[in-house]
Amino acid sequence: MTRFGLTAASIVLAAGLATQAAAAEKLNYYCSAQEDWCQLMARGFEEATGIKVNMTRRSSGETFALIKAESANPKGDVWWGGTGDPHLQAAEEGLTQPYISPMRGELHPWALAQAESAGDRTIGIYSGALGYGYNEELLKANNLPVPACWKDLLDPVYKGHVQMANPNTSGTAYTTLATIVQLFGEEDGFAFMKSLHANINQYTKSGSAPIKAAARGENTIGIVFMHDAVKQAVSGFPIKVVAPCEGTGYEIGSMSIIAGARNLENARKFYDWALTAAVQSRALEVKAYQVMSNVAAESSPAAPDLSSIKLIDYDFALYGSSAERKRLLKKWDDEVSVLPQ
DSSP: OHHHHHHHHHHHHHHHHHHHHHHHTEEEEEEOSOHHHHHHHHHHHHHHHOOEEEEEEOOHHHHHHHHHHTTTSOOOSEEEOSOHHHHHHHHHTTOEEOOOOTTGGGBOHHHHHHHHHTTTSOEEEEEEEEEEEEEHHHHHHTTOOOOOSTGGGGSGGGTTOEEEEOTTTOHHHHHHHHHHHHHHOHHHHHHHHHHHHTTEEEEESSTTHHHHHHHTTSOSEEEEEHHHHHHHHHTTOOEEEEOOTTOBOEEEEEEEEETTOTTHHHHHHHHHHHTSHHHHHGGGGGTOOSEESBTTSOOOTTSOOGGGSOBOOOOHHHHTSHHHHHHHHHHHHHHTTTSOO
């Protein structure tokens, strides 16, 4: 009986260790960047470490909602990419956990500022300015003037020719809403969004979808981060990129470790790996033209020059807060999305 008991215990212990070992070789990775970049990061980490990566790709707004829905039983380990505002909100709500990477000494100050504002529950991995792009051929075919400013997009001649994402699902679109409010003030900002609504042909789920549609000739003007428009232009599509004349907001794309991560050590390994210059330089392989957070990461001459763009003093602490984000989205739902087009 004693021998049998010891054997049974040994079997149970061995099974438990095997389960732990299997878990130790996995990473559940939530990605909110462009699909090909998400895939490159997943496969690159697998090749570098031998750790199997299970990837889920969703927009930043959708990923935030997913992490919140799973908070009682977290399934994700690390969230990489997407605008910083939802990452900041996740940090505020305790959905992500602090981590201080040994790579921090290699990062730009704005990346560290993002971490400090969130109690080290997130960190900046790239930055990019908001703007829009247009299909030059469609603009000419429809005898439309060339837009140069945000307010140009309100001209009735563009009715049915403008596309942006829904700010409830897209971090890009929420950044647009927050930018317009900061540029023009809340009252005039919402008046702007109402006038813009009259010209919108579709609100997409994904922030980059409007410029992809413009590249395919299905839409004329897409409100996106400028680097997404640059990607389409560099790929050979007739896309022109605009930095709006009034000034514009910007994002700090971020990375966070999910609270209660089942594969915490692997999440930390991914986090450190993703902050290296070599890995960040690989963004160019998938035509991702953001400014990367590691100071030594390579950049493309095609990437938007942030120093030449009139950037507003974007208030990440306020507009990344849970209360302000919920308030603005509700106001947009109640006052803008319900209007006829």
